[in-house]
Structures are given as C-alpha cells and as structure tokens.
Amino acid sequence: MSRDEDLSSRLRAGDNPVRRVFKNSAALAVSNVGARVFTALTVIYAARFLGDAAFGQYVTALSLSLAFATLADLGMNPVYIRDVAREPLLASRYLVNLYALKAALGALTFGVVLAAAHLLGYPPETISVVRLLALAVVVDSYGSLNSAGFQAQERMEFVALLSIVSNAAYMAAVILLLSRGGTPVTLGWLTLARAVFNACVGLGLLRRIVPRGGGRLDLGLIGRLLPEMLPLTLTTLFVSLYSQSDTVMVSGFRPAAEVGWYGAAHKPLDVLTAIPGTIMLALFPIMSRLHRGAAPALQVVHERTVKYMACLGLPIAAGGVVLAEPIILLLYGPSYAPAVGVFRVLSVGLCVMYLNSIFGSLLVSTDKIRFQTFATGVMLATYVAAGTILIPAGGLGLGPVGAAWSVLIGQAVGWGLQAWFVARKVHVVRYLAVLTRPAAATALMIVVLRLLQGTNLFLLIAVGAASYGLALFGLRAWDEQDRQLFALLVKGRRVA
Numbered sequence: 001m002s003r004d005e006d007l008s009s010r011l012r013a014g015d016n017p018v019r020r021v022f023k024n025s026a027a028l029a030v031s032n033v034g035a036r037v038f039t040a041l042t043v044i045y046a047a048r049f050l051g052d053a054a055f056g057q058y059v060t061a062l063s064l065s066l067a068f069a070t071l072a073d074l075g076m077n078p079v080y081i082r083d084v085a086r087e088p089l090l091a092s093r094y095l096v097n098l099y100a101l102k103a104a105l106g107a108l109t110f111g112v113v114l115a116a117a118h119l120l121g122y123p124p125e126t127i128s129v130v131r132l133l134a135l136a137v138v139v140d141s142y143g144s145l146n147s148a149g150f151q152a153q154e155r156m157e158f159v160a161l162l163s164i165v166s167n168a169a170y171m172a173a174v175i176l177l178l179s180r181g182g183t184p185v186t187l188g189w190l191t192l193a194r195a196v197f198n199a200c201v202g203l204g205l206l207r208r209i210v211p212r213g214g215g216r217l218d219l220g221l222i223g224r225l226l227p228e229m230l231p232l233t234l235t236t237l238f239v240s241l242y243s244q245s246d247t248v249m250v251s252g253f254r255p256a257a258e259v260g261w262y263g264a265a266h267k268p269l270d271v272l273t274a275i276p277g278t279i280m281l282a283l284f285p286i287m288s289r290l291h292r293g294a295a296p297a298l299q300v301v302h303e304r305t306v307k308y309m310a311c312l313g314l315p316i317a318a319g320g321v322v323l324a325e326p327i328i329l330l331l332y333g334p335s336y337a338p339a340v341g342v343f344r345v346l347s348v349g350l351c352v353m354y355l356n357s358i359f360g361s362l363l364v365s366t367d368k369i370r371f372q373t374f375a376t377g378v379m380l381a382t383y384v385a386a387g388t389i390l391i392p393a394g395g396l397g398l399g400p401v402g403a404a405w406s407v408l409i410g411q412a413v414g415w416g417l418q419a420w421f422v423a424r425k426v427h428v429v430r431y432l433a434v435l436t437r438p439a440a441a442t443a444l445m446i447v448v449l450r451l452l453q454g455t456n457l458f459l460l461i462a463v464g465a466a467s468y469g470l471a472l473f474g475l476r477a478w479d480e481q482d483r484q485l486f487a488l489l490v491k492g493r494r495v496a
Contacts, residue, residue: 034160036271038167042174043267044331046187049178052260052335056251058184059263060122061129062191063247065113065137072102072109072141075229077148082365084152091149091210097221098145106138113137120252125184132188139195146202149210158205162198170194228369245380246387246403253392254399262400264332265342269350272316276309276357298366299427304481305358307434311477313354314442315468319461320347322449326457338400345404352411359418362426371421379414383407441471 047055076098084091113134117127150158170190177186247266251259320327324343328336363372386409390402398405422429445468452460472478 033271033274035163035167036274038164038171040267040271042171043263045175046178047260047264047267047332047336050184052257052264053255054184055263056256056259057126058129058187059247060251060256060259061117061126061133061184061188063245063251063263064117064120064130065133067245067248068109068113068116068134069137069141071112072105072138073144074101074105074226076101076225077144079225079228080145080148081152084149085154088153091152093216093218093221095145095149095206095210096216097218097225099142100217101222102141102145106141109141110134110138120248129184129188132185132192136188136192136195139192139199143195143198143202146199146206149206150202153209155209158202158209162202162205166194166198166201169197245383246407249384249387249391249406250400250403258338258400261336261339262342262403264336265328265339265346265400265404268327268331269320269343269346272350273353275312276354279305279309280357280361300481302358302362302427303429303434306355306429306431307438309354309358310435310438311472313351314438315445315464317347317351318442318446319449319464320344320350322446322453322464323457323460326460330457341401342404345401345408349404349408349411352408352415356411356415356418359415359422362422363418366426368421368425371425372418375414375417375421378417379410382413383410386410437472437475437477440475441468441477444468444471 046058050058080094080098084094113130114127117130122130147159150156170193173190173193174182174187177190247259247262250262321344324347325337325340328340328343332339360372360376363369383406386406387403390398390406391400419429445464448467449460449464452463
C-alpha cells in the first residue's frame with residue numbers, strides 16, 4: 001500500500017486528521033493571529049506615542065524577560081501535550097504535578113532575569129520595567145500550561161476565546177493609559193495584569209474538561225518526566241535566547257533609539273509568525289499519533305505541510321522585501337525610516353522560519369528531540385557569532401540591520417541541520433516537487449510589484465496577492481492529493 005493510499009484508508013475508516021487539523025487550526029488562528037494583531041496594533045501605538053528612545057527601553061526589558069521564559073516552563077508543555085494526546089486519562093495527574101513544579105521554576109526565572117538586568121548594567125528605570133515583565137512571564141507560564149491542556153484535549157476554542165478577550169482588553173487599556181501620560185512602567189503593569197487574567201480564567205475553564213481522578217502530587221512522576229523535559233528545555237531555551245537575544249544584543253552595542261527601530265521592524269512580522277505556529281500546534285498531536293502506527297501517512301502530512309508553508313512563506317518574504325519602505329513609513333512615520341532595511345532582511349528570515357517550524361515539530365513528535373536540541377543550539381551559536389561581528393561599531397558596524405542578518409544566517413543554518421536530521425532519521429522530503437511551483441509564482445509576483453512600485457500600498461498588496469494566486473493556478477500547483485485533502489477538510493469525506 002502506498003503512503004497516499006494509507007492516509008486515504010485511515011480517513012475512510014473515520015480517522016480524519018484533516019478535519020481535526022482544520023478545526024483546531026481555525027481556533028488557534030483566531031487565538032494566535034488575533035492576539036498578535038492586537039499586540040502589534042498596541043505596540044505600534046506605543047512606539048508612536050513613546051518615541052524611539054522610550055520605546056527602545058520597553059523593548060529591551062521585554063526581550064530580556066522573554067529570553068529566559070523557558071526556565072519557567074522547563075519543556076513541560078510539549079511533553080504534556082504528547083503524553084495526554086496519547087492517553088487522555090493522564091491529564092489531571094500531569095496538570096497537578098506540573099503546576100507544583102512551576103512554583104519553584106517561577107522563582108528561579110524571576111531571579112535570573114533580574115540578575116541579568118543588573119549584570120548588563122541597565123539603568124534603574126529599565127530595571128523597574130524588567131521587574132514587572134519578569135513577573136508577568138512567570139505568571140504567563142501557568143497560562144501556557146493551561147493552553148497545552150486545551151491543545152492535548154483538542155479544544156482550542158477555549159484558547160481562542162481567552163486570548164481574544166484578554167488581548168482586546170489589554171489594547172484598550174494601553175491606549176487609554178498612554179494617552180493620559182503613561183510610561184514604559186505602565187505597559188509593564190498592564191502586561192502583568194493580562195498574564196494574571198489568562199492564568200486564572202484559563203485554569204477555571206480547563207478544570208471543566210480535564211478527566212477527573214489521579215490529581216495528586218507525585219514526586220516520582222516529576223522525577224520521571226524531568227529527563228524527558230531536559231532536551232526540550234535546552235531546545236526551547238536556545239530558541240528563546242535566539243528569538244530575543246537579537247534585541248538584547250542590539251541594546252548592548254547600540255543606543256536605545258536603534259533598539260526602537262529594530263523592535264518596530266520586528267513587531268509587524270510577529271503577526272505573521274503566528275501562521276506556522278498555529279498550524280504546527282494543531283498538527284503536533286496528530287503527528288504524535290501517526291508516528292506510532294502510520295509512518296507512511298505521517299510522511300504525506302509532513303510533505304504537504306512543507307508545500308503549504310512554502311506557498312505562504314515565499315510570497316510573504318518577497319512582499320516584505322519589495323514593500324518594506326511604504327509599510328514602515330505608514331505604520332510608524334519618517335522617524336522610523338532606518339527600520340526599513342531591518343524589515344527587508346527579517347522578511348526573508350520569516351520564510352526560513354516557516355520551514356524551520358515544520359522540521360522542529362516533526363523531530364519532537366517522532367521522539368527525536370535530541371536532534372532538534374542540537375540543531376537549535378548550533379543555530380543560537382551561529383547567531384551570536386554573526387551578531388558579534390555584524391552589530392557593534394567595533395565590528396562591521398551594521399547595527400540593527402546586522403542583527404537582522406544574524407537572525408537570517410542562524411535560521412538558515414538551523415533549517416539545514418533539521419532537514420538533514422529528518423532525511424537521515426525519519427524520511428526524505430521531495431523538495432524539488434514541493435518548492436518549484438511556489439518559487440516560480442513568487443518570482444512572477446516580484447516582477448508585477450516592481451512594475452507597479454510607487455502606487456498605493458494597499459493596491460500593491462492586492463495586485464501582488466492576485467498575481468501570485470493566478471500564477472499558482474496557472475502552474476497547476478495543486479494536484480489530486482491536494483484536492484482530496486481540501487474536500488476532506490470542507491466536506492468531511494473522501495473524494496471519489
């Protein structure tokens with residue numbers, strides 16, 4: 001039986017992962033994309049209101065706090081999702097013990113972040129913001145464990161509801177208080193309040209759906225889980241340091257205004273990073289189950305995901321490069337013009353990150369965590385080495401643009417390593433078959449945008465998207481397997 005037939009037979013038997021992925025992806029899309037849109041709008045308002053120097057102070061404090069957020073989680077969320085997705089009756093037992101473990105981890109995280117702020121020589125006003133945001137990170141780690149519980153139960157609609165309500169209220173409060181003379185400290189207090197709301201309400205909702213029984217403190221369980229969590233902890237710590245250390249490194253080598261430019265370029269793209277995260281969070285429980293008894297079907301799901309991520313990531317990256325200047329000027333105004341070059345480079349890195357997310361999730365779901373840990377460690381080391389050369393005035397002196405190039409170089413190295421591990425340890429992906437047509441359609445879109453450059457930004461976006469879609473259609477990027485999967489997604493049945 002071929003891998004496509006294996007997947008189709010499982011779907012005919014009633015095991016329809018496509019429908020489940022669609023439902024959960026839709027809920028997570030509302031949650032992740034909606035939350036990031038609210039956050040981006042909030043940050044754009046704050047950047048314009050505070051000015052580049054004060055905004056840079058807030059971005060520095062936030063990045064330092066998030067860089068150590070992994071210490072409060074210790075890699076427990078993927079382990080919780082994986083094990084409870086396979087055996088739902090473990091949910092209550094895991095939840096109680098992981099909550100207890102977080103109490104100690106939270107104190108450690110708070111202390112490490114404050115110590116790092118003092119060691120880096122941050123001024124007192126920045127440390128005041130760091131203190132609030134570090135506490136928010138600790139509280140938010142409880143909320144992320146609640147979200148993991150909803151994901152394991154495949155009830156992502158609760159995550160979406162909670163996220164939209166809390167982030168909408170947060171945006172309204174930020175706009176109100178900043179307009180009345182708020183400061184970066186004000187943003188810190190509001191961020192902490194949002195974390196407390198998410199953690200408390202999320203736990204109340206989760207208790208309604210988690211199977212009862214077995215919810216007692218079990219030090220033996222914690223001891224057994226810790227060895228499994230350590231590789232994930234290292235992986236997520238590397239990823240956290242990698243994703244936040246760019247801002248921290250800029251703040252260490254360049255003035256606060258340049259940190260503000262870098263943060264301004266980064267924030268609109270943060271909205272788009274929710275797309276692969278949303279899809280992979282929905283796919284992770286499915287891939288974990290397929291690994292145990294349907295390896296051919298897992299390969300189909302993985303290969304199609306690579307194709308769809310490329311179809312999304314390539315045009316987004318190209319559009320970001322071509323349209324960077326009008327986007328930055330529209331969002332922030334002329335004072336943030338130096339952020340244009342940063343935005344261009346980060347847009348390309350975004351596409352690489354889309355592909356990276358697929359291979360990382362696959363390695364974890366197939367119990368190859370140590371390979372992902374190694375790849376992310378090398379990715380972090382590559383970034384730090386490149387950043388040390390490219391960012392400071394004593395090096396090449398590229399400043400924020402150098403930080404963006406360092407991110408891109410690190411992402412490319414990480415993706416290459418993870419793709420190699422997947423090919424050696426799991427299965428081979430037919431890259432030429434899945435990437436050729438999206439790349440050709442993207443090239444055509446770039447030509448269209450270049451020809452129309454200088455016209456209205458929104459018109460350019462619409463025409464670019466239309467030309468890309470027509471090119472995909474003309475190149476026949478969608479085959480029979482795509483048509484079957486789409487029919488399963490929409491109608492819940494196999495196409496004859």
